[in-house]
Every structure is written in structure tokens, then in C-alpha cells.
Amino acid sequence: MMANKEMEKLLDDIMIEHITSAPISELITEYDLTTNEIKITQARFHDRIHECKQKFKKAKLKNARTQLETEKKKHEEVDVVGYLTKKGKGARDILVELFIQQKLPENLTVAHREGKEITDEDAKQILANLIAMGAINIDD
Template sequence: MANKEMDNLLDDIMIEHITSAPLSELMTEYDLTSDEIKITQARFHDQILECKQQFKKAKLKNARAQLEFEKRKHEEVDVLGYLTKKGKDARDILIELFIQQKLPENLTVAHREGKEITDEDAKQILANLIAMGAINIDDKDD
């Protein structure tokens, strides 16, 4: 293991030396022409761009997978079963959770211009809270 670490350290030192060396020194030391150096620089640049593209694609793929996971969590929420178990409607449960201060502190609800929240709105808010983990449907005390 120590040999591998030593090899990596030496590689890093060599890379640092090569990258910080003046162009004329590299041309002399490695018997290179300026065209060969330009070709190598272009290849290196292309490889960096390709690595960046692969990284971006992997990051996007991961983000999509996380989004699909979150979507499935929301689709799997059984709000009607939860409401049936509680024997209450969604608005009553939301009011109860608000009074008991069991809702997340950073929860905000859009201004409704004086309109009352419909049962469907309340069910959706409840489903979202359950999917986010703010409400544990298996908890006997909520």
C-alpha cells in the first residue's frame, strides 16, 4: 500500500513539474516540436471536456433517479387509508397538527385570496406532508 501511495505521490510531482515547466524547457527535454505540443494540448483539452460531459450526464442521471424516487414516494401515499384510520377529514387533521405544532417549522401555504381550502387541497397537502416524512402514518400518537 505504501508503494502505491509513493507512486501516486511521484506521479503528482511529475505532473506538477511538467505542467509548471516553461514550454521551451519541455521542447528541449522531450525533443518535441511546438506542433506536437499543440496536438497534445488539444487532446488533453478534449479529454477534459469529455470528462466534464460524462460528469454532467452522471449528475443529471442521478438527479432524475432521485426525482423518480420522490415521485414514487408521493404516489405510494395512502391518504384515504390514513383518513379512514383516523376517522377524520384532511382539513381536521391539518388543523389538529397545526394546533399541536406538529407541522414543520418552515412549512408555508400559498395565499388563497380568502378562499377556503377544499377537501382535495387538504388531501394533497396531507399527502405531501406524509411523503416528505413530516407526518408518520404509522405513528399512533399523531
């Protein structure tokens, strides 16, 4: 039963390919169609393709939004204070330690701070982001 459906689908695909690649004059002759009927069919076909593209774009956007919300939740659930308490160190000390041990991602960059030191709040935020991204395992 399954093989029959697959065979029918394959035949349908072959027919569609044949029809879509055939010159208009051949279609008019073979199917006894008028030019107007072909133009109407082409317009319907183009409209359907446009609809499918729009649905695909919307689904892709919806998926991206879902992934973004998942990432946001990860950032909201990070307990930096608990992590710092567990380590018994300050956020800046942990960042320096991770840097020295080369446990930070290779492509990590920190913005130029115009000669200013990083604040504890900045360090906590960087740690929260690294934990949320999975770059730091809080169980270690």
C-alpha cells in the same frame, strides 16, 4: 504491493503537476519537443478534460433523475384515504390539529387562496405531500 501502487500514483501525480506547470520553453528543451507537438498534446489534454467534465455532468444528471423518480414513487405510494380512515377525521381537521400542535415543518407555506377556503381535495393533497416528505409519520 498496495503501498507500491499508491507510491507510483503519487509519483505520477507529481510528474503531471510538474509537466503541466512548466513553461512551454522548458518542455521543448527538456523533452526535445516541437511547438506543434506541444499544441497537439495540449489539445488532446483539453479534449480529455472536456470529456471527463461531460461524463461527470451526465452522471450527476442521472443521479438527480434517479432521486427524482424515488421521490415521485414516495408520493404515488402515499395512502391518504387509509390514513384519514385510521384517524377517523377529515384532512382539513388533521391539518389544523397538526398546526395547533406545531408538528408541521417550520418552513411550510401555503399559497394565498384569495379568500377561498381550502377544499378537502387540497387538504388531502397537502397531507399526501407532507407524508411523502416524511414531515408526518403515519404510524403516530
